[in-house]
Amino acid sequence: MSTSLLYLVKRTELAVRARLDELLRPAGITALQYTALTVLERHDGISAAQLARDSFVTAQSMADMVRALEGRGLIRREPNPANRRERLILLAGPGRALLAEYAGPARALEQRMVADLTADQTAAFREALVTAWRALS
Template sequence: MTTTPIGRERDGDGGAKAPPSLLYLVKRLELAVRSHLEEVVRPAGVTALQYTALTVLERHDGVSAAQLARSSFVTAQTMADMVRALEKRGLIRREPNPASRRELLILLNDAGRELLAEYAEPVRRVEERMTAELTARQAEQFRAALGTSWRALSREG
């Protein structure tokens, strides 16, 4: 089987096969983004997943570990390990939830905010590179389509 310049495989008879599924394309994009993000944040001593968790806290400071795990797309166990690592680095802190004494809220420290500020531009350049061949309108439509697709899959049912 050979691959054509536009990424379609050819079957044994030379006919073009169907294009890759959207699920495949989304996963391939996610892996490419993660790889580039890992490269960018490696000098800070954090992983792409840790950086993502910090950006979640930047937008929604003072969340539970379970909420942070869901918003960061990781399991509760992975988040528990991540929280310990980020707390040890002094990038976050945990405080008791005034509404529920058993729950700890996770908050961004000044060092975490500084890290995010320092890496905001290099991370923005990754996104810019990803959308470089799109017009501004196409990039906005892409953003909207991704949001709509996520909401559709997030609904129960």
């Protein structure tokens, strides 16, 4: 009997997270915090709820993460002009600098993950992951 795809996906996700945590340790951030920063890099000025959804964490975990990242000056919060009760989260200059510093090493980690795949296999792997995510979303 072959290994469950769910198991293989989870095992891969845990390996990626462990390698990212190692890579980011000198910066003093976790893989989850890095993920949140990359989300802000693509979608700056979003709510904490949206950031939590896009970063794959709970709202409570995001609240703690926002406090930590804001305390380090990596993000900032501003009032939402469309909703006075909500604050938008934006990537601050030091957060952008951190992402720029780790962009190459993160790309190298991704390349290491697919090193034994051809370019066509890598493209198919990427498409398969997107398709699987869409099917479950």
